[in-house]
Amino acid sequence: MKKLFTLLLVGLVCVVQSRAQVITIKEQKSNNEKVEVKSPYIVDINATLQIELDKQILLDSLIEMLGQQEYPAELLDVINNTVRQQQKIMRDIMMTGNRKTRLASLASFRSAMLALLTPLVQNQKTLENTPIYQAANTALGTNDYSKLFEALNNEYKKVNQEYLQKVNQSTAYMTLGAWINTSSGQTQIHLNGFDSLKNGEFYEVKRIMTSVPQSEIDAYNQAQNLADSLQTNADTLVHIMKTRFLTGVGDLESKIDTIIQGGVSDFEARLDSVANSIRSKFSTPVNTFKQNLNDFKTEAIKVVDEVKDFTIGETLILYNQTRELITQADTLEAEAKRLYAMVKTEIQAAPGIATSLASQLTADIFSVGNQLEALGKTYLVELENTLNMFDQNKLTEFSESAAQFSASSYKLPYNSIPSETELDLRYTGERKAGDEIYFKAQIGRDSAGVQTDKQNIYWQKLTMFQVGIHNSIRATLIFANVVNGGFANSDSDYQLNPSYSVVFKLGTRKGMFYNKYLTPGLGLNIATLDFDNDNKPEIGLGITTSFFQDYVQAGYGRNMTTDDNYWFFGLRLPLFGWATGSVTLPQSAGAGN
Amino acid sequence: MTLNNTITLSSTDSAQAEQAFKSLMQEKDVITVLVFGNTAVSQQAIQSADVRAGSAPAGFKRKAVWMQNTSQWDTLKKYVKSGSIAVSSVDPAKLTAIGISLSDKIDSEVPNTKTPDFIVMELAFVQASQE
Numbered sequence: 001m002k003k004l005f006t007l008l009l010v011g012l013v014c015v016v017q018s019r020a021q022v023i024t025i026k027e028q029k030s031n032n033e034k035v036e037v038k039s040p041y042i043v044d045i046n047a048t049l050q051i052e053l054d055k056q057i058l059l060d061s062l063i064e065m066l067g068q069q070e071y072p073a074e075l076l077d078v079i080n081n082t083v084r085q086q087q088k089i090m091r092d093i094m095m096t097g098n099r100k101t102r103l104a105s106l107a108s109f110r111s112a113m114l115a116l117l118t119p120l121v122q123n124q125k126t127l128e129n130t131p132i133y134q135a136a137n138t139a140l141g142t143n144d145y146s147k148l149f150e151a152l153n154n155e156y157k158k159v160n161q162e163y164l165q166k167v168n169q170s171t172a173y174m175t176l177g178a179w180i181n182t183s184s185g186q187t188q189i190h191l192n193g194f195d196s197l198k199n200g201e202f203y204e205v206k207r208i209m210t211s212v213p214q215s216e217i218d219a220y221n222q223a224q225n226l227a228d229s230l231q232t233n234a235d236t237l238v239h240i241m242k243t244r245f246l247t248g249v250g251d252l253e254s255k256i257d258t259i260i261q262g263g264v265s266d267f268e269a270r271l272d273s274v275a276n277s278i279r280s281k282f283s284t285p286v287n288t289f290k291q292n293l294n295d296f297k298t299e300a301i302k303v304v305d306e307v308k309d310f311t312i313g314e315t316l317i318l319y320n321q322t323r324e325l326i327t328q329a330d331t332l333e334a335e336a337k338r339l340y341a342m343v344k345t346e347i348q349a350a351p352g353i354a355t356s357l358a359s360q361l362t363a364d365i366f367s368v369g370n371q372l373e374a375l376g377k378t379y380l381v382e383l384e385n386t387l388n389m390f391d392q393n394k395l396t397e398f399s400e401s402a403a404q405f406s407a408s409s410y411k412l413p414y415n416s417i418p419s420e421t422e423l424d425l426r427y428t429g430e431r432k433a434g435d436e437i438y439f440k441a442q443i444g445r446d447s448a449g450v451q452t453d454k455q456n457i458y459w460q461k462l463t464m465f466q467v468g469i470h471n472s473i474r475a476t477l478i479f480a481n482v483v484n485g486g487f488a489n490s491d492s493d494y495q496l497n498p499s500y501s502v503v504f505k506l507g508t509r510k511g512m513f514y515n516k517y518l519t520p521g522l523g524l525n526i527a528t529l530d531f532d533n534d535n536k537p538e539i540g541l542g543i544t545t546s547f548f549q550d551y552v553q554a555g556y557g558r559n560m561t562t563d564d565n566y567w568f569f570g571l572r573l574p575l576f577g578w579a580t581g582s583v584t585l586p587q588s589a590g591a592g593n
Numbered sequence: 594m595t596l597n598n599t600i601t602l603s604s605t606d607s608a609q610a611e612q613a614f615k616s617l618m619q620e621k622d623v624i625t626v627l628v629f630g631n632t633a634v635s636q637q638a639i640q641s642a643d644v645r646a647g648s649a650p651a652g653f654k655r656k657a658v659w660m661q662n663t664s665q666w667d668t669l670k671k672y673v674k675s676g677s678i679a680v681s682s683v684d685p686a687k688l689t690a691i692g693i694s695l696s697d698k699i700d701s702e703v704p705n706t707k708t709p710d711f712i713v714m715e716l717a718f719v720q721a722s723q724e
Contacts, residue, residue, distance in 0.1 A: 095651045099622070103724065105651040110722045117716040124707055133712070140711035143647040 020077070022057045023176075023441060023458045026050040027509075030468075037462060040512045044467040045205045045433060049423045051176075051191070055414075056080060056160075058443075061457050062172045062414060063163045065443055070159060071132065075119055079132065079156050082116045086149040089113070093145055116152075131155055164414070172445045173411040176421075176458075180428045181398045181436040188406050189428050189437075193418040195409045200429035207470045212500065219475035219573045223498035224528075226477060226573070256297040260290060289335050296328050326373055333366060393434040400459045403440045411444070425464065433507075434516055437462045465515040467507040471523065474550045476501045476570040478527055480540070480557075483565040488532040499527030501553055501570065503546045521546040525555050525570070531562050538562060544570065598646035598655065599639060604631075604662040611668055617656060618672040618697050624655045625693040626701075626717050628709075629685035631661040638689045638709030645714045653695065655718055660685075676700040677720075690714070692721030 026034040028048045037043055060073035082089070089112050095105035120133060127133040135151040176194040179186050190197040212220075268286060340359075425437070441458035479494040487495055503523035507515055514520075527540035542557020553570035600617060602610035617625065626646070628639045642657035649655060660666065663685035670680050676698030683691055683699060689709050692701030701720030707713050 093648075093650045102651040102653065106653055106722050109650045110719055113715070113719045117712060117719060121707065121713050121716050124713065128708065128710075137710050137712050140715050141644060143644070145648070145650075 020054060020057060021458060021460075022054055022061060023439065023460070024052045024054070025439070025460065025462070026052065040510070041460065041462045042465055042467070042509045042512065042515060043425070043437070043462050044507075044509075045431065045435075045464040046207075046426050047464075047467075049425065049437075049462075050420060051423060051439070052420045053176075053417065055417065055419055058174060058417065058457075059160070059163055059167060059414065061455075062167045062170075062174070062443055065445065065455055066166060066170055066172060068163070068166045070162070071130070075127075075132075076156065076159065078115055078119060079152050082112060083149055083153045083156060085112055086146075086153075089149075090146060131158070167414045170445055171413075171447065172443065173413055174417055174441060174443050174457075175405050175409050175411055176439070176441045177403065177405050177409050178423060179398065179403055179438045179440075180431065181395055181438065182431050183393050183395060183435075185396070186398050186402075186438075187429075188409075189423070191421055191423060193410075193421045194412070195406070197406070197408045199427040202426055203428075203430045204426045205432065205466060207466065207468070209471055209473050212473050216473055216475045216500070220498050220500060223475050223477040223573050227496035227498055256293055256300070260293055260297075285335075285339055289332075289339060292328075292332055292335060296325075296332060299328065300325060329373075393432065395434070395436060398436070398438055398461075400440065400456060403438055403459075405440075405442065411446075431464060433465045435464050437464065463512065463515075465507050466505075467509055469504060469506055471502060471504045472521070472550055474501050474503065474546075474572050475499070476525065476544075476550070476553055476572050478525070478553075478568040478570040480527070480529060480531075480566045480568045482531065483567060485564065488534075490533060495529070495531065497527050497529050497540070499525050499540070499570065501525045501544050501546060501550065503544065503550055503553075517548060519547065519549050521550065525553070525557060525568070527557065527568070529559050529561075529566075531559050531564055531566075540566065542566075542568065544568075546570075594636065594640060596639065596643045596657070596659070599643045599657040599659055601659045602661070602665065607665060607668065610660070610662075610665050614658065614660075614669045615672055617658065618693075622653055622695050624653055624695060624718055624721050625658055626655075626690050626714060626721070627658045627660060627693060628690045629660055629663050629666070629688060634689055634705060634709060635659075635661070638703065638714065641709050641711050641714040642690065642717070645711060645718055650722065653722065672697065674698045678702055690717055692717040694721045694723050696724045 025037040027043050092105040092109040132155045135155050139148040139151040178189050439460045444454040476499050478499050503521035505521040525542040525544040528537040529540045538561035540557045540559050542555045544553050544555030546553040551572045626642045639659045646655040646657040666685050678699040689705045690703040694700045701717045
């Protein structure tokens with residue numbers, strides 16, 4: 001019987017849609033409306049969550065754990081759903097009116113009845129002697145659908161009564177817990193009715209900030225120092241970047257000459273001494289290869305030349321050119337390999353020459369490729385580090401198995417399990433946007449004091465963000481560019497200045513990337529400028545847009561003292577680890593060069 | 594056997610059977626279950642289908658049709674169209690019944706491995722309850 005039942009269960013899983021979850025989490029919005037939390041499982045950081053338990057699904061799970069199931073839980077779900085929809089289905093059956101309306105009702109009727117009848121028919125052999133199947137079949141022997149629903153309802157209630165009795169006579173229990181995951185670690189938090197833990201410290205994340213946080217005041221001071229430092233050390237900074245690049249690409253030119261003159265030219269000379277038939281086979285690929293090498297050399301020289309006039313603002317262009325060179329080197333490497341294969345198979349008369357030449361070619365190309373790849377990787381690592389900075393929380397992954405219930409969690413027998421509870425996130429202590437809340441439900445039974453059959457029946461992560469309008473205040477280093485004209489006593493196009501940005505954003509429950517990384521905002525920028533270079537600060541007021549947790553900003557402002565308009569590009573600090581008081585040359589760069 | 598909602602096609606007069614089936618197919622808004630053969634299983638199927646044809650969800654009539662002589666299918670299949678099941682795949686030797694939708698498409702089948710009780714025949718009607 002058990003084997004048959006297993007087969008039936010497998011069959012039903014295939015034909016019945018997946019079961020609903022044992023727990024539904026709803027978020028209470030500011031207008032008191034409760035909305036179910038769904039993918040991508042984002043909730044407001046100050047929300048109150050309502051955790052609702054479907055005790056029917058829980059009962060089925062417990063009975064399944066006890067091995068006392070008479071019917072697969074999926075079938076009982078279907079019957080339960082059908083019975084719940086009884087009135088609607090009966091309305092569809094009785095529908096009169098125009099054809100279009102009746103067709104809609106027929107489709108609705110069809111959908112509901114398919115859900116009910118398909119699993120019964122597909123598993124007819126194993127179900128036909130069960131009370132539910134027989135009652136349904138008898139009821140359909142009449143033309144009154146209400147008799148079918150009545151029969152199903154009665155049988156469903158009977159099964160439930162039996163299940164309830166069995167569960168109540170057992171030692172089965174359920175445990176429910178919640179954890180908060182912040183950058184300082186994971187902590188189990190109190191869920192009313194499910195544990196004896198204490199509430200956390202009350203902490204409401206402010207929606208609108210009206211004062212500048214101390215951290216941003218510190219960052220502003222750093223920005224001021226950095227602006228001064230960069231202004232005077234710009235040449236040094238450019239020198240560091242030039243040196244880094246030239247170290248990677250510098251000897252490319254001579255390397256390529258070696259390949260062309262040392263390898264390919266020798267190879268061509270030797271080709272002259274072999275038969276015409278072989279020579280003709282190699283002339284085209286060798287010429288192509290030579291041409292590509294020369295092109296590559298030209299490109300590399302161009303990049304190296306450009307580095308000589310390199311400025312800070314051209315970093316990205318240089319990065320893209322490096323990537324292009326890497327791609328070209330890959331192509332050359334592939335061509336060399338093809339040439340090598342041709343040499344190996346075609347020149348039987350001079351195997352020594354061919355092998356030596358081919359290995360030289362591939363070694364040289366590999367060397368060029370490796371150098372470029374190493375250079376490219378350095379830039380990519382910097383780029384990745386920058387992106388990681390936008391993810392402020394850097395949370396440690398919390399897994400289902402790592403979430404262990406504390407001794408304060410209750411093991412509740414079925415009848416004592418509340419059907420709902422609330423969690424006010426404001427009582428979970430200090431947290432910030434991007435922190436996570438986890439829920440885990442487990443069922444088990446104690447047998448002679450020994451825990452057995454523990455099963456996780458629910459595991460869900462929620463991510464907290466500020467949903468709706470909120471603001472941030474950030475210290476920002478801006479690169480200001482006067483719209484018409486320049487700066488007094490300076491040839492520079494840009495002036496670096498410290499500033500504060502007050503940026504307003506609209507958080508959403510729908511986009512993880514949007515909330516976590518993109519974070520677009522619009523606001524005001526207040527900068528201390530010195531356009532006339534008299535060391536007396538001027539006040540600039542502007543409108544700014546911000547992205548990526550305010551790390552990148554751009555806007556337009558007006559110097560209220562000199563009446564100049566200016567564009568600006570802003571960086572939130574710390575960025576690239578530059579939030580230091582001065583620029584330090586690395587040892588390898590050779591200070592003063 | 595008393596059948597109240599069934600059209601029994603003549604086994605001997607092919608022309609009459611064709612005319613009866615054609616008329617039914619031409620009738621608007623009827624959901625049909627066609628039972629093949631005259632075996633014990635077929636007889637159970639037509640009795641179950643006849644009962645289930647007594648209801649008319651959303652006012653759409655149901656009809657059961659009994660084709661005892663399965664060789665007639667070759668002639669009559671031109672009056673139905675392929676739906677979720679292709680006309681060419683219908684083999685009366687392997688099927689107890691098929692369901693025909695409002696627009697004369699074949700949208701359900703009852704394999705002869707199933708016991709054709711009320712539940713099975715209701716499902717055949719339900720699956721065919723569409724345009």
